[in-house]
Amino acid sequence: MVASTSLVWLLAAAYPLLNPVLAQTITVDGEAVPADESNIAPAFDVEGAPISDPLPEEEFQLTDAILANLTDLELSNVSLFYFDDGAPAEQKRSLLNLLKCKTFPGDLFYPTKLVWQVFNLLTGGALIETVPIGAVCYEGKHYDEAKCQALLENWTLSTTHINDPTSVMSPLYQGATCQPQNAATGGTCERGGLPSYSVKATNVAQVQLAVNFARNLNLRLVVHNTGHDFLGKSTGAGALSIWTRHMNSIKVIKEYVSPSYRGPAFKLGAGVQVQDLYEAAEREGYTAVGGECRTVGVTGGYTPGGGHSPLSPIAGLGSDQVLSIDMVTPDGRFITVDERNHPDLFWAVRGGGAATWGVVISMTVKVYPKMKFSGLSWAIDTISNNISEDTFWKAVEAYWRRFPLYSDKRSYGYTYIFPMGPGQYLWTMNPWIIANATKCQVQNLVGPLLDEWAELGFPLQPEFFEYDSFYPAWRGHFPGESVGMAEVRTGSRIIPRKNWEDEALLNDTMRTLRELVQEGAPLIHYNINAAAPDGTPDSAANPAWRDALMFIITGLSWAPDASPEEVKDVNERVTHDVMARLKAITPGGGGYGNEGDVMDPEFGQSFFGSNYERLYALKKKIDPLGVFYAPTAVGSEDWYISGQEDWLTRQTGRLCRK
The missing domain is CATH 3.40.462.20 (Vanillyl-alcohol Oxidase; Chain A, domain 3)
Structure with missing residues (x-):
């Protein structure tokens, strides 16, 4: 028997917020059945509400209609995957204010292996338990001599790291654990500051599941695209990571019309890299604005951070190109942000920092004619x-x-x-x-x-x-x-x-x-x-x-x-x-x-600069629970990483409120 799509919310019933024990069965039509892939449909089996010019990764969404079906089921607690709306959010806020630190591996309320297994089923098998990329060079079940040699030969290439769900190109902030070059000289291989799990996101529903799951269980959440990160923003010990690299569609829009712009545009999935953007622009007869480095994620950290470009002298920053943003906000909702809709967020995401306001699924950006x-x-x-x-x-x-x-x-x-x-x-x-x-x-x-x-x-x-x-x-x-x-x-x-x-x-x-x-x-x-x-x-x-x-x-x-x-x-x-x-x-x-x-x-x-006061106030309004944190991001001064020196903050400890 296969449960209806609404049964993707079984985990909320089987794992109440303050109960670390997960039942291994669920109740369907009054009958107890095992909680496994044979009767749990992925959360994206139901198509969400249509949006304008959707990319393939935007076609499947988590909606209130799915949650409403829970009323027909014998579920004891469904809050685990709920959106953060209304009074329940206030109640969660009060509870989480008592919990100074994000839930960490080994804590009483950290999800069990079985919880992660069911979460994996809900995402359609997208959950990855982290194995450091350098583990192939260390003795143990992951050792592989040929892969180790290839890794050593290509360690300094960014392409080596973008294909791994958690590897970062500045391992200093991860604690430099499990470095392949250290295996032969007595080094050790631990996760260090790497997340515990990563969701290989290919659609909106998976991102919404991860955001709601992390928020409702007080887990640390990080967003990881290509790992092209020089400050440790896309990693964190004990965290759940959303890996956005595989949402990499590009759609050409011949004429986009907004209050401030009329002309050609590209809609870019979150995982589109600079090299992808430039190749598409050349192929389609345009010039696009991106960074100089090939593997930077255009709509990831680059554009929300401002994004300087070889085209900046004629077109401004990368953030100046943005016409519309489709994103999952800290409450788990999937929204479109532009000049008319959510104008405060439209202002903030364009230059107000990455890993702060939510998870970008796509951006629509200006493109220009080809030029010499x-x-x-x-x-x-x-x-x-x-x-x-x-x-x-x-x-x-x-x-x-x-x-x-x-x-x-x-x-x-x-x-x-x-x-x-x-x-x-x-x-x-x-x-x-x-x-x-x-x-x-x-x-x-x-x-x-x-x-x-x-x-x-x-x-x-x-x-x-x-x-x-x-x-x-x-x-x-x-x-x-x-x-x-x-x-x-x-x-x-x-x-x-x-x-x-x-x-x-x-x-x-x-x-x-x-x-x-x-x-x-x-x-x-x-x-x-x-x-x-x-x-x-x-x-x-x-x-x-x-x-x-x-x-x-x-x-x-x-x-x-x-x-x-x-x-x-x-x-x-x-x-x-x-x-x-x-x-x-x-x-x-x-x-x-x-x-x-x-x-x-x-x-x-x-x-x-002078934008910080307004950004900080908006952060408190948009993300009062602190779902999204990154070092030097807006609001990061309200948090600290335990066990760090005062001269360098690595992402190797638990994340706590000051």
Whole structure:
């Protein structure tokens, strides 16, 4: 016998909120039957209410109609999968306020194996118990010599991690447990800060199940897309994780009409990566706005965090492209958010931070006509070219001083300076690119700089290029990203135009940047402007982006065998020395939350600026139970991770209210 679809709610009857014992049978038409896959239909067997232009992953939803069928069943407690509506929510709020910490493995009320098994049935077999990706290198049931060797050979590639439900590209915040390279030298393999379970989400109903389950059982909940996360936002010990990477549909909309926009658009599933977006745009005859890194999830952390882009000088931030958002909110509801519907959330999700407001299922974004892109790239080191340190810095500063001119030409320069030893450096341009410009126009713009370099004796010969569209320029000139480092901490800062309008401040700015590199900090920096295009609806994106001329990412590292004292010293220097000096030259300014300092004591000001007070008030209204938490996210100051040092918060302990 197969139970009706309404019986997907059997778990709520079999597992009352404050009872850790789950019955192994359910009652159907007065008859006790086993609780297994033979009589439990997945929660998405019933199609939800239609929405406009739905993607395949949006066709199946959890609805009140399904919950209403429970009245015909002999169920003792159905609250486990209920939406958070009305008076029951207030009662839960009062209860959860007494529970200081999220329910953790080993706690009395943490779900049993059988509870997880039934939850797996309800999601249609989408639940995954976490096994660290590096377990294939450690003795035990997961050991696999061939897989281990392949993992070691590809560990620093982002593609290695996006195919795993919980692996993160910055393992520092997960505790760097079960690192494959440590297996041969006495390392151990534990979950550390990885979630206990993950739901491989392919439809809305599965996400709603996970949100309601976590909220009603006071479980920690995290949202994980591609693992392209530098602050530990997409991982957490003992948590239930929603893995959104496989909701990756793309729909072309020839003409989208909203109060502020009429034109072509793409509807993007949550798992669409930058490379997917750019390939689709090229194929369909458009230009789309995304990041420079191939495996970043476009609608995941990237867009809610603001999202800087090679297209920012002509189109603004990634968040400025958003026309509509389909998402599951903390109460478990699936809603559409746009200029007319839920305008506060429409404002907040566009730049107000990831893993804060709910789970994005899809976003509809603007796209633009194909256009020409031209630019240049280079790589030069002082050792092989016999360049003195003084000449090198004069050449760099000659470039920096021209940032206002280049920005006015809608220029985007993406460059690294790496220290290679005392007085020695590598400088790469990765690339410098301008939309709607010919190679000849770029050469004319850059000509005076090259002339000045020639006079300095700086022997740089750049490679110029020209393409008829963005995709081949991006494929040919933007580098891949090396990931998987557990011994590095980074931070970021946006440097405004006003720093170029005051000669003394400009000199101080260039001196500070130069000294950081001379002291061993690599300098990733951009000549970028991200002003919102005319007519763009107001958003929560950091106002510091709007008059930017330069964006800095820097940090420090330590040796794998560094002592605890040495690791602490490096981490404290990042926050209280490196970032403090960058703040000193940008008073009242900001940084980029997706690539910021996780220990920034003024993270609200740094990552959200003047928007923070409004965002915090909205967070309390939208998510009063604290279903969604992430480090440096809005409202994160109300929480802490147990057992952490005051100089670095990893996601390896239980999440507790202050």
